Amino acid sequence: xxxxxxxxxxxxxxxxxxxxxxxxxxxxxxxxxxxxxxxxxxxxxxxxxxxxxxxxxxxxxxxxxxxxxxxxxxxxxxxxxxxxxxxxxxxxxxxxxxxxxxxxxxxxxxxxxxxxxxxxxxxxxxxxxxxxxxxxxxxxxxxxxxxxxxxxxxxxxxxxxxxxxxxxxxx
Numbered sequence: 001x002x003x004x005x006x007x008x009x010x011x012x013x014x015x016x017x018x019x020x021x022x023x024x025x026x027x028x029x030x031x032x033x034x035x036x037x038x039x040x041x042x043x044x045x046x047x048x049x050x051x052x053x054x055x056x057x058x059x060x061x062x063x064x065x066x067x068x069x070x071x072x073x074x075x076x077x078x079x080x081x082x083x084x085x086x087x088x089x090x091x092x093x094x095x096x097x098x099x100x101x102x103x104x105x106x107x108x109x110x111x112x113x114x115x116x117x118x119x120x121x122x123x124x125x126x127x128x129x130x131x132x133x134x135x136x137x138x139x140x141x142x143x144x145x146x147x148x149x150x151x152x153x154x155x156x157x158x159x160x161x162x163x164x165x166x167x168x169x170x171x
Contacts, residue, residue: 050062050151051122051123051149051150055100058122059100059102060083063155064081064102067155071159071168074168076106078108080104080105081103082103085099086098088101088114089114090139099116099118101114101116111132112131112132113131113161116142126144126149127140127141130167142157142158142161
């Protein structure tokens with residue numbers, strides 16, 4: 001009889017173990033709507049950057065003011081910046097289409113630079129020219145090796161380029 005009790009107890013253990021597993025296995029299955037909601041809630045969307053703005057808005061609202069401030073911090077007090085769609089004023093480019101340009105000048109126009117955006121996109125092609133009171137003769141590429149151009153990069157690299165021309169600071 002003692003053996004029968006032990007066998008019954010041994011048989012009861014597996015039943016008890018399966019009984020404990022049944023409630024865990026009987027959990028409510030997750031539906032597609034619930035499964036899709038969890039990853040979306042966990043992953044937050046990034047706020048759009050200023051560089052994602054439409055080209056004209058970015059140029060007028062962000063780039064021009066930042067550029068004005070950066071060049072003024074280098075000691076230029078009479079800087080005039082314009083943003084216009086016009087012909088490229090480089091010799092030999094008279095037949096080229098108009099493109100958007102930042103035109104900056106100071107010292108009564110004796111120092112002038114242009115930054116060109118022919119694609120109307122800050123991530124697209126860009127060019128640069130500068131002159132000292134004459135028509136520029138060279139059109140240079142500008143920021144062509146950069147994968148993703150930012151506002152800070154556009155401002156800083158133009159300031160560096162003007163400083164390389166020895167037009168800023170104590171040069």
